[in-house]
Structure formats: C-alpha cells, structure tokens
Amino acid sequence: MPGPIQSIERAAAMLRLLARGSGHHGLAEIAAALGLAKGTAHGILRTLQRVEFVEQDQSTGRYRLGAALLHLGTSYLDANELRSRSINWADTLAARSGHEVRIGMHLDGAVLVVHHVFRPDDTMQTLGIGGMLPLHATALGKVLLAYDAGLLATIRRAELTSLTRRTIVRPSALERVLAEVRAAGWASEAEEYMPGEAGIAAPIRMPGGLVVGAIGISGAVDRICQTANRPRQALVDHVCHAAEAVSRSLATDN
Amino acid sequence: MAQRFVMAIDQGTTSTRCIVFDSNARLVSVAQREHRRYSPRPGWVEQDAVEIWRNVDRIMPQALRDAGIGADQVVALGITNQRETFVVWDRHTGAPVGRAIVWEDIRTEELVAEMASRPGADEVRDRCGLPLATYFSAPSLRWLLDDVPDLRDRAERGDVLFGTMDTWLIWNLTGGVNGGLHVTDVTNASRTMLMNIMTQQWDPELLSFFDIPRRMLPEIRPTTEIHGRTTRVVPGIEIAAALGDQHAALFGQTCFAEGETKCTYGTGSFLLMNTGTKLIRSEHGLLTTIGYQLGGEPVTYALEGSIAVTGSLVQWFRDNLGLIHSAPEIETLARTVKDNGGCYIVPAFSGLFAPHWHSEARGLIVGLTSYITKGHLARAVLEATAWQTREVVDAMNADLGERAGVLRVDGGMTADHLLMQIIADVLDVSVMRPMVAETVSLGAAYAAGLAVGYWPDLAGLRRNWHLAARWTPQMDPRHRDEEYANWKRAVELTFGWATPRHTVDSGQF
Numbered sequence: 001m002p003g004p005i006q007s008i009e010r011a012a013a014m015l016r017l018l019a020r021g022s023g024h025h026g027l028a029e030i031a032a033a034l035g036l037a038k039g040t041a042h043g044i045l046r047t048l049q050r051v052e053f054v055e056q057d058q059s060t061g062r063y064r065l066g067a068a069l070l071h072l073g074t075s076y077l078d079a080n081e082l083r084s085r086s087i088n089w090a091d092t093l094a095a096r097s098g099h100e101v102r103i104g105m106h107l108d109g110a111v112l113v114v115h116h117v118f119r120p121d122d123t124m125q126t127l128g129i130g131g132m133l134p135l136h137a138t139a140l141g142k143v144l145l146a147y148d149a150g151l152l153a154t155i156r157r158a159e160l161t162s163l164t165r166r167t168i169v170r171p172s173a174l175e176r177v178l179a180e181v182r183a184a185g186w187a188s189e190a191e192e193y194m195p196g197e198a199g200i201a202a203p204i205r206m207p208g209g210l211v212v213g214a215i216g217i218s219g220a221v222d223r224i225c226q227t228a229n230r231p232r233q234a235l236v237d238h239v240c241h242a243a244e245a246v247s248r249s250l251a252t253d254n
Numbered sequence: 255m256a257q258r259f260v261m262a263i264d265q266g267t268t269s270t271r272c273i274v275f276d277s278n279a280r281l282v283s284v285a286q287r288e289h290r291r292y293s294p295r296p297g298w299v300e301q302d303a304v305e306i307w308r309n310v311d312r313i314m315p316q317a318l319r320d321a322g323i324g325a326d327q328v329v330a331l332g333i334t335n336q337r338e339t340f341v342v343w344d345r346h347t348g349a350p351v352g353r354a355i356v357w358e359d360i361r362t363e364e365l366v367a368e369m370a371s372r373p374g375a376d377e378v379r380d381r382c383g384l385p386l387a388t389y390f391s392a393p394s395l396r397w398l399l400d401d402v403p404d405l406r407d408r409a410e411r412g413d414v415l416f417g418t419m420d421t422w423l424i425w426n427l428t429g430g431v432n433g434g435l436h437v438t439d440v441t442n443a444s445r446t447m448l449m450n451i452m453t454q455q456w457d458p459e460l461l462s463f464f465d466i467p468r469r470m471l472p473e474i475r476p477t478t479e480i481h482g483r484t485t486r487v488v489p490g491i492e493i494a495a496a497l498g499d500q501h502a503a504l505f506g507q508t509c510f511a512e513g514e515t516k517c518t519y520g521t522g523s524f525l526l527m528n529t530g531t532k533l534i535r536s537e538h539g540l541l542t543t544i545g546y547q548l549g550g551e552p553v554t555y556a557l558e559g560s561i562a563v564t565g566s567l568v569q570w571f572r573d574n575l576g577l578i579h580s581a582p583e584i585e586t587l588a589r590t591v592k593d594n595g596g597c598y599i600v601p602a603f604s605g606l607f608a609p610h611w612h613s614e615a616r617g618l619i620v621g622l623t624s625y626i627t628k629g630h631l632a633r634a635v636l637e638a639t640a641w642q643t644r645e646v647v648d649a650m651n652a653d654l655g656e657r658a659g660v661l662r663v664d665g666g667m668t669a670d671h672l673l674m675q676i677i678a679d680v681l682d683v684s685v686m687r688p689m690v691a692e693t694v695s696l697g698a699a700y701a702a703g704l705a706v707g708y709w710p711d712l713a714g715l716r717r718n719w720h721l722a723a724r725w726t727p728q729m730d731p732r733h734r735d736e737e738y739a740n741w742k743r744a745v746e747l748t749f750g751w752a753t754p755r756h757t758v759d760s761g762q763f
Contacts, residue, residue, distance in 0.1 A: 084582035084669040120720035
C-alpha cells in the first residue's frame with residue numbers, strides 16, 4: 001500500500017487556504033503560508049487552474065477558488081461544449097466507418113444525444129440531436145453505465161425494459177456485460193435496441209480520466225458485426241480512435 | 255510506398271491552424287494556436303505578424319507529429335488566410351513596420367469618407383468590385399503610408415513590402431530575407447481594392463487614387479500554382495495554392511458550378527455564390543469578387559455578402575460581459591428561454607457590412623424590459639447571426655431574381671445546433687452541413703492537391719462531399735415575418751449613431 005501523495009495533500013491545503021479569509025491570495029503569499037518553494041506552489045496552482053478548481057484574476061494576478069468547485073458533482077462539461085470540441089472527430093469517424101455517429105451524455109436516467117452525424121451515403125436522414133436513448137439497450141448507454149457506479153445503482157432499481165428479444169433485462173447479466181465493457185474499453189450492442197440494428201461505442205474522458213460521454217456508430221447489424229453478433233474489429237478501432245481524439249481535444253485549452 | 259497527404263495552413267482572424275488531410279479528404283491531424291488581438295484605441299484592431307509566423311513555426315511540425323508522418327509524405331501545402339488583413343515589412347531584415355492591420359479595424363473611417371468625395375471615387379467600385387469601405391486593405395495601407403515617417407520613400411525605393419497574410423507566410427516559408435517569394439493569389443489581391451476585377455492586375459488608376467507605390471505590391475498569381483518549396487520550418491514541402499479563407503470555403507464546399515452558394519460562420523460570416531465566368535455587379539450591396547482561378551484558366555467570379563460580426567458577438571458576450579465561460583455555452587444559455595422575449599441585438603461594432611454598408615452605424619440592444627434575462631440576450635445573440643444571413647440572402651435573391659432552395663454552411667458556429675435551426679427557420683430553406691466542417695482548410699488542401707495532381711479533377715473532389723447534417727425550417731410564416739420586421743426596425747435604429755456622420759449611401763452601388 002503506497003503512502004499518501006504529497007502533491008495532492010499540498011493541493012488540498014491550497015484549496016483550504018483559498019477558501020478562507022479574503023479569498024484572494026498572491027503566489028508569494030500562498031507559498032509562504034504553506035512553506036513551499038514558489039516554483040512548487042506555482043506548479044500546483046497551474047494544475048488546479050487547469051481543472052478549474054482555482055481561478056486567477058487577470059488584472060491582479062491573485063488566485064481564488066474556481067467556479068467549478070461550486071457545482072462539483074452536478075455537471076462538469078457543457079453538452080454544447082462537447083459537441084463543439086468533438087465535431088471534427090465525429091465527422092472523421094462517420095467518413096472512415098461509413099456509419100452514422102452519435103455522441104451521448106447521461107441525462108435523467110437516459111442517453112441524451114448531443115451530437116449526430118449522418119451516414120455518409122447522402123440518403124435522406126433526420127437529425128437526432130436532442131433525442132433520448134435507453135441506457136441499458138444501446139452501446140452509448142452501456143459505456144455511460146460502465147463507468148458510473150452511481151448511475152448503475154439507479155438503473156438496477158428501475159425495471160429494465162425489454163425492447164427486442166435480445167435486450168438485456170436481467171441486472172446480473174447487464175453487470176457482467178458492463179464488466180466486459182470496462183475490461184475492453186468499448187461497448188457494443190446487436191439488435192438489443194432495434195431489430196436489424198447494431199452499435200459500437202467508446203468513452204470520452206476529461207483530463208484525469210473521468211468519463212463524460214460516449215461516442216459511437218450504429219447501423220445495419222450485418223454491416224456492424226461479422227459473425228455471432230461480434231462487431232468488426234476495424235470498426236471498433238475507428239470508434240476507439242475517435243473517442244481518444246475527442247478526449248485529447250478536451251485536454252487542450254482552446 | 256508510404257501513404258501521402260496534403261497539408262493546409264489556415265491563418266485565421268483568431269488563430270492559425272495546420273491540418274493534414276488524406277486522399278479521401280478526411281482529417282488526419284489538427285494543430286492550432288491562437289494569437290493576440292490588440293485594440294490600442296477604439297475601433298483599432300491589430301495583430302502581431304511575427305507572433306503569427308512563430309505560431310506557424312510550431313504548428314507545422316506538431317501537425318506532422320500528431321499525424322505520425324514525415325515531411326516527405328506531404329505532397330503539397332495550401333495556404334488560406336483571413337482576408338484584407340495586411341502587414342508591411344522590411345525586406346532586408348524581415349521585421350514588420352508596426353502591427354498588422356486587421357479587416358475589422360475602422361481607423362480609416364474619416365479617411366474613407368473624405369476619399370468618397372474625391373474625383374475618381376465613383377470609378378473605384380467599377381474597377382475593383384468593392385465599395386469604398388474601411389474593411390478593405392487599401393485605405394488602411396494609405397493610412398499607414400501617411401502615418402509612418404519615411405515609409406512612402408522606403409516603399410518607393412523597394413525596401414519595404416506589402417502583403418496580406420498569405421504573402422507574409424509564403425515570403426517567410428520560402429526563405430524570408432534569403433530570397434523569399436513576394437507573391438499573392440488573385441482572390442487575396444481582389445480584396446485589397448487595388449486590383450482590377452476584369453484584368454486581375456494591379457490597376458494604375460486605383461494605385462493613383464489611393465496613392466500606393468506599385469513597388470511594394472506582390473506579384474499576382476492564380477489560386478493553384480506551384481510557388482516553390484518551403485525552405486524553413488519544415489523544409490521541402492511544395493507550396494501549391496494560396497487563397498482567401500472565404501474563397502477556400504467555397505472551394506472546400508465544392509461550389510464549382512454557377513449558382514452554388516455557401517455561408518461560412520466564423521468571427522464574421524460570409525455568403526459566397528459562384529457566378530462562373532459572369533461578373534455580376536450587385537445593385538443590393540453585395541461585393542463582386544474572384545471565386546478562384548485554377549492555373550492557366552480564366553477566373554471564376556463570385557458574389558459575396560459579408561457580415562462583419564457573428565462569432566465575434568458570441569466572443570464579446572463571453573469576454574466582455576462574462577455571461578458564459580466558453581462560446582458553445584451560448585446555446586445552453588439560449589435554451590433556458592423559449593424566445594427572445596422581445597429583445598434584439600444588432601452587432602454593428604464596426605458599422606454594418608452587407609447589404610447596408612453603414613460605417614457610422616453602432617451596435618445596440620433594443621426591446622429591454624424588466625422581463626429580459628441573460629437567456630433572452632443569448633437568444634438575441636444567436637438570432638442576430640440568423641437575421642444578418644437573411645438580409646444577405648435577400649440581397650442575393652434580389653440581384654439574381656431567383657431564390658436558392660438550400661444553404662450550405664460551414665465554420666465553427668455550425669457546431670451550434672440551435673443557431674443552425676434558427677437560420678433554417680428565418681431563411682425558410684434547408685440548411686446543410688457537409689461532413690468536413692473545416693471547409694476553409696479543406697478548400698486550401700483541395701486547391702493544393704489539385705495543383706500537384708494528388709486529386710485528378712473537380713469531379714473527383716465533388717465525390718468527397720457528403721451531407722453530415724440537415725436542418726429544415728419549422729417556423730410559422732407569420733411569426734417569421736413579424737420577427738423580421740422587428741429586426742429591420744432595430745437595424746434602422748443603429749444608423750447614423752457615430753458622429754461625424756459618414757453614411758455611405760447604399761444607393762451609390
């Protein structure tokens with residue numbers, strides 16, 4: 001068992017310091033208060049600033065607690081921000097895979113479709129942004145469930161609705177599948193939501209690893225899967241690659 | 255043999271991007287860096303050309319690294335750029351004379367008003383296709399020549415060079431002080447007010463009207479042209495195309511046929527229609543410009559409606575009012591209300607461009623009551639972009655006597671789902687987004703790839719175009735008409751605000 005991590009302890013001390021008194025502190029002041037070298041303190045502050053736990057006043061250069069701390073646990077990524085950051089990579093995934101692409105986030109026990117790219121065959125299709133999908137019966141939903149134990153607990157209490165004869169309705173079966181999703185790093189679904197349709201999805205992560213959404217493709221089951229409802233490896237690779245690219249774009253300041 | 259790629263540099267108003275594309279026009283990597291915007295006085299907008307060059311120096315290698323490829327796998331580089339923005343620099347040291355003056359800058363407002371009453375002013379628009387306005391390069395260049403001591407002498411001696419950002423980057427990439435090429439393309443030249451729109455050469459009458467020394471101007475070349483190889487940053491890459499960003503977007507949207515139209519939503523928004531070999535002179539406040547010119551072929555003309563402030567209104571809402579943290583959050587905030595609550599924002603920050611061309615107009619927020627929340631303001635921000643598009647589309651329809659059935663859109667703001675729906679609603683046409691929203695970069699890549707034979711022809715490029723999203727109109731026609739009437743009233747209130755009054759009467763067009 002490793003010991004406590006010093007930089008995390010120091011970061012916690014910094015947040016406590018900023019939370020009391022005037023709430024505005026200069027770098028020298030913070031370093032002196034905690035007995036740290038200015039360089040060390042600055043490095044920690046920069047990291048806290050990056051995760052938005054700390055803000056720096058533009059004119060005075062002084063630090064204060066970040067607005068993100070006030071709504072910790074509610075929403076950490078704006079849905080429209082996610083669409084904006086991922087639009088290039090969602091397009092690229094549609095172009096590479098030949099399938100329609102959706103990006104989903106969790107909302108009220110379902111998957112909210114925050115972005116949708118048409119299948120690149122120029123047939124008439126309808127934009128599905130703003131629509132809701134079931135968590136337990138879609139690849140996007142399975143990804144969101146796999147990385148959110150709290151969400152899974154609420155689902156377990158609710159009845160898992162059967163949408164097709166393949167929909168997973170037994171909680172124990174769903175949990176087994178979600179463990180596989182975590183092990184593989186991606187999820188799939190074959191005719192569990194709609195007969196003849198299948199999907200593949202992978203997690204979108206914030207810096208630090210928190211899963212904030214999922215990106216995936218869907219289409220005819222015989223085009224998504226090869227045999228025995230196993231998804232084609234090339235498509236899985238495209239989806240995972242896109243998920244990583246979107247996660248990377250969330251890590252860069254725009 | 256290793257796979258081959260095309261690279262594009264998009265030198266935009268807020269950032270510079272380097273994008274690598276594969277032969278199916280799919281994005282392989284993107285590297286981007288923002289640059290600073292300086293506003294030393296009200297109405298002045300400047301950028302540091304050296305900072306922009308340094309950014310290119312970083313993003314080119316980064317884009318190659320991210321793509322996991324070497325320079326030898328890049329068959330061509332296309333350069334596209336914010337238009338009208340220019341810099342003057344010393345050809346012996348490479349050092350700029352002051353900062354670049356940006357297209358949004360309105361320091362020449364009085365100079366332009368004064369020039370408009372001079373003899374020869376009536377002919378300016380006939381010769382260059384553009385109305386006399388602060389937006390284009392020539393008035394600002396003239397201002398700079400008057401403002402900096404000795405600059406005119408240095409220009410006449412050939413010691414300083416003028417360039418839009420394409421010219422600045424090509425000169426630097428091909429060696430700078432060590433034999434850098436001083437060239438521009440016909441689309442960028444068409445935005446200076448110094449090029450004759452019919453001959454595509456620097457026009458002696460215009461040079462004399464604006465009093466600009468010919469020696470400081472670059473050579474005008476076609477859009478697709480092998481300029482030479484890079485010798486700096488990432489040496490050995492063939493520079494095979496240069497074109498203004500809006501022209502690149504037209505190309506990237508594969509609007510190759512007469513009548514095909516696109517609108518790019520960025521800092522400002524720009525609606526361009528390909529008019530083929532026909533030079534159309536607008537009677538409704540639109541610009542005549544060059545769409546593109548393929549090497550060895552006659553130019554393709556375009557009709558343009560330019561809107562100065564769209565995305566920059568969202569940035570203002572974020573940075574100056576602090577009501578949102580990031581630009582995309584405007585949609586989240588706008589969705590907290592169901593309509594604008596009677597509130598309208600007309601963002602005439604630097605006057606109004608097409609179709610009004612009122613440089614003295616200034617922005618306003620109208621219809622405020624105690625009921626209005628920041629959500630209503632956010633909605634009014636998005637609606638301002640939509641109604642400004644409607645005005646330009648109406649002008650285009652009036653010039654052509656017909657109505658387009660769809661609008662092809664691209665640019666960063668197309669990620670705003672609510673905005674795209676509002677645009678479909680107020681235009682009453684389908685709005686279509688192609689699979690590559692980065693149409694500006696793609697257009698530069700297409701032009702460069704075409705020049706070196708990476709793509710065989712225009713038809714081949716067309717096959718790469720796929721529909722990514724379509725928004726269809728859902729607004730009640732009566733409601734639309736009422737809202738449009740309100741918008742028009744709001745626009746009229748902005749006229750004549752800045753004093754002294756220098757109204758460019760749209761009747762002069």
